[in-house]
Amino acid sequence: MCVAILAVLPRTYAASSETIILPRTYAASSETIILQLIGTISKSVSIVFDSSTIDLGDLTQHTAVDFTIVSNTEYIITTPTTGILTNEYGGTLGFTTATNNGKLTITPNTIGPDQPLGTYSANIEVTISAI
Amino acid sequence: MKTNKTLWIAGAALSVCGSSFAASDTVGLTGTIAQVVTIDIANSSTSVTMTNNTTTSENMSVDANVPFTITVATADNELTMANGAGDEVTYAFSVKDASSNEILASLGSANHNEVDATWTYNVTPSGIDGSTDAGTYTDTVTVTVAAQ
Numbered sequence: 253m254c255v256a257i258l259a260v261l262p263r264t265y266a267a268s269s270e271t272i273i274l275p276r277t278y279a280a281s282s283e284t285i286i287l288q289l290i291g292t293i294s295k296s297v298s299i300v301f302d303s304s305t306i307d308l309g310d311l312t313q314h315t316a317v318d319f320t321i322v323s324n325t326e327y328i329i330t331t332p333t334t335g336i337l338t339n340e341y342g343g344t345l346g347f348t349t350a351t352n353n354g355k356l357t358i359t360p361n362t363i364g365p366d367q368p369l370g371t372y373s374a375n376i377e378v379t380i381s382a383i
Numbered sequence: 384m385k386t387n388k389t390l391w392i393a394g395a396a397l398s399v400c401g402s403s404f405a406a407s408d409t410v411g412l413t414g415t416i417a418q419v420v421t422i423d424i425a426n427s428s429t430s431v432t433m434t435n436n437t438t439t440s441e442n443m444s445v446d447a448n449v450p451f452t453i454t455v456a457t458a459d460n461e462l463t464m465a466n467g468a469g470d471e472v473t474y475a476f477s478v479k480d481a482s483s484n485e486i487l488a489s490l491g492s493a494n495h496n497e498v499d500a501t502w503t504y505n506v507t508p509s510g511i512d513g514s515t516d517a518g519t520y521t522d523t524v525t526v527t528v529a530a531q
Contacts (some may be wrong), residue, residue, distance in 0.1 A: 281417075281418045281419070281420050281449070281529065282420055282527065282529035282530060283420060283421050283422050283528055284422075284525060284526065284527040284528075285424055285525070285526050285527075286427060286523060286524070286526075287427065287429060287504065287523065287524040288427055288428040288521065288523055289429050289464060289474075289521060289522045289523070290428060290429065290431065290519065290520070290521050291430070291431035291432070291464055291520045292433060292518070292519050293472070293511065293515055293516070293517050293518060295517040296513055296517070297513075298513060322512070322513035322514060323513065323514070324514055325516065325517045382517075
């Protein structure tokens, strides 16, 4: 037999509470970064003669040859102001040089009657240096 | 006088046969994840190799849980590094993902979906020759990511 007994029970309120999982707080929805770009270009200089050989002809007149300088900074150009041409027998003939506006001019000294015959040659080194 | 009364109730709803009372309810859980768009770089200053067509790359971390827009801008709207004396070096700027896919090819904006990745930004100078003045060249690039 089943018996039901009415008891005075406290009213049970439903636990209708709500639990909220709080979001983790992140950064804002936008962000900006600043990139600083830095680069360095080193000093550089170069010189190139348009021709590797200057033909001075009969050595009675001055002769010029062009050269090209490329530099990204101030520079000093150094050229021997004088030099000596030597022939195959050891004979010599002096010359002077001058540089102007990208030209190297060679001027042989005056040839005297006792100047040995022959083919004369010399090398000239022109130097540019970054300051 | 004391009287005892017994109320007999017939019915199933309140009939309890040898068991305890119980109550239940349901709690709903809700949470919100805020939109997140962040960008981070290890160094704010990048040393660029000033050689034509040589690319300097640096990493940047990009996290976004929403579609976003990435924007690259410069103050003068040009990709030039200047030395302060009027000389300039042009450079290309790009943003690429880890697979070298181009996210952004130059100045401007591009849209992208959610991501958690390390991208690179790439700087490639050009037009440098022997007459390009020696010295230090700089430029400032602003990269912005913003939720759409």
